[in-house]
């Protein structure tokens with residue numbers, strides 16, 4: 001039986017009910033985290049908790065829970081070996097629909113669930129992803145991990161309609177990030193370019209460890225936005241996220257990247273990233 005967490009209780013999925021007056025439902029007044037689970041262990045949990053607390057702080061949502069204990073309990077109750085834990089916190093339930101926030105002592109709605117997913121043996125690591133670009137029409141606080149995901153969802157459907165794997169979004173012809181991943185290129189001079197951390201992108205948890213691994217492989221990292229043309233001309237391209245880890249990109253807007261196969265350095269970064277999170281940087285159950 002699938003067990004989920006809701007406001008302090010671990011209950012069967014069918015028993016978890018949320019009010020129609022929840023601000024998460026009516027205003028997307030909610031933040032979330034997706035934590036990968038490999039071999040039954042939560043990966044980089046401390047960094048996910050730090051980002052969750054930052055998102056909550058930016059929106060003045062008062063919510064406290066033992067995020068690690070909740071996540072561990074879900075992994076164990078559901079016998080999860082590989083996949084993810086999803087945690088969501090909304091500002092809570094209003095008496096009436098109102099744009100203005102309820103009193104600060106309104107209890108938040110906190111829920112979480114575990115979900116199976118193949119992470120390590122994802123065949124896309126061998127085939128690479130095909131990407132199209134589209135304008136980034138999201139709001140200007142993409143550094144906060146809110147549940148306002150409708151634009152990202154529309155873009156995923158554009159990718160499906162175009163027969164490709166995902167979309168990289170652009171502002172003024174500069175790539176911000178993927179619909180649900182951070183985006184990178186390795187130039188022909190061997191420089192790894194990663195968008196700087198600002199309000200245009202989500203500060204990816206995977207990005208932190210991935211960049212550390214890239215540096216230890218001897219790559220120079222430049223933190224700045226890159227253009228679509230630079231991306232098309234790159235030697236390699238890839239993405240990072242908790243659900244895809246590090247994944248090569250082999251085509252952008254119909255242009256092959258490099259020789260059209262997953263890049264060698266990208267492959268090494270993925271391998272070293274996996275080794276690092278599996279032994280040192282993951283939080284054990």
Ligand code: PDD
Nearest residue numbers: 034179180181182202204205206241242
């Ligand atoms: N998304 N950028 C965006 C817009 C994202 O939604 C995500 C993650 C990332 C990568 O962040 P991280 O490395 O911390 O997973 C970048 C999650 C996986 C999701 O929405 O499912």
